[in-house]
Amino acid sequence: MTYESKLFYQKQAEKIIQALERRYITGIYAPTREEAIRLVMKEIPSGATVGLGGSTTVLESGLVDELRKGDLHLLDRYQPDLTREQVYELRLKNLRADVFISSTNAITLDGELVNIDGMGNRVAAMLFGPSKVIIIAGVNKIVEDVEAGIRRIKTIVAPMNCLRLNRETPCAQTGVCDEYACHLPERICNKIAVIENEQKKGRTMVVLVGEPLGY
Numbered sequence: 692m693t694y695e696s697k698l699f700y701q702k703q704a705e706k707i708i709q710a711l712e713r714r715y716i717t718g719i720y721a722p723t724r725e726e727a728i729r730l731v732m733k734e735i736p737s738g739a740t741v742g743l744g745g746s747t748t749v750l751e752s753g754l755v756d757e758l759r760k761g762d763l764h765l766l767d768r769y770q771p772d773l774t775r776e777q778v779y780e781l782r783l784k785n786l787r788a789d790v791f792i793s794s795t796n797a798i799t800l801d802g803e804l805v806n807i808d809g810m811g812n813r814v815a816a817m818l819f820g821p822s823k824v825i826i827i828a829g830v831n832k833i834v835e836d837v838e839a840g841i842r843r844i845k846t847i848v849a850p851m852n853c854l855r856l857n858r859e860t861p862c863a864q865t866g867v868c869d870e871y872a873c874h875l876p877e878r879i880c881n882k883i884a885v886i887e888n889e890q891k892k893g894r895t896m897v898v899l900v901g902e903p904l905g906y
């Protein structure tokens with residue numbers, strides 16, 4: 692990224708962090724993914740049980756490797772050769788984890804977190820259960836408002852995820868969402884959650900990373 696782009700995103704991040712504080716959500720800016728990992732690791736108490744939401748951001752950032760080395764109990768959904776039943780069990784355990792780490796599909800300039808899930812397990816843990824939720828988001832996740840967040844998900848996030856998951860959905864076939872032709876069980880846009888505020892101050896922390904991460 693150019694110097695101007697970095698500065699531009701840093702300014703936007705500062706504005707979002709102020710908005711998050713009003714919403715009882717802690718916001719921190721990390722200029723790089725390495726700094727983001729350092730900040731996240733610092734937030735995890737020794738021996739904590741840590742759950743992970745399905746997230747290309749979390750994978751791409753290198754955080755999973757760091758968590759595997761840490762003094763903590765990782766509910767590691769990225770281990771190879773897990774059965775469907777084991778993954779399902781980990782999703783349930785996430786709800787009782789001490790710390791839950793995920794990304795967000797979009798974050799608005801006013802600090803709302805916008806997400807759509809297929810099953811709902813990821814947003815469930817963001818909403819309720821773990822005593823701490825850490826969200827990592829690259830600057831590519833910033834949108835103007837909630838409507839733009841949902842549009843971002845239907846035009847970029849869900850089509851990319853459908854391709855990654857080999858889903859037979861209209862967006863995977865054409866690159867464009869077609870709600871009316873998109874049917875269960877292939878469809879992954881089923882449950883929408885918009886987090887406007889956190890009830891317990893600081894339960895949720897957003898680390899805004901000054902570079903694009905995930906999609």
Ligand code: SF4
Nearest residue numbers: 849862868869873880
């Ligand atoms: S509703 Fe269906 S077609 Fe549209 S983005 Fe979601 S999965 Fe793709």
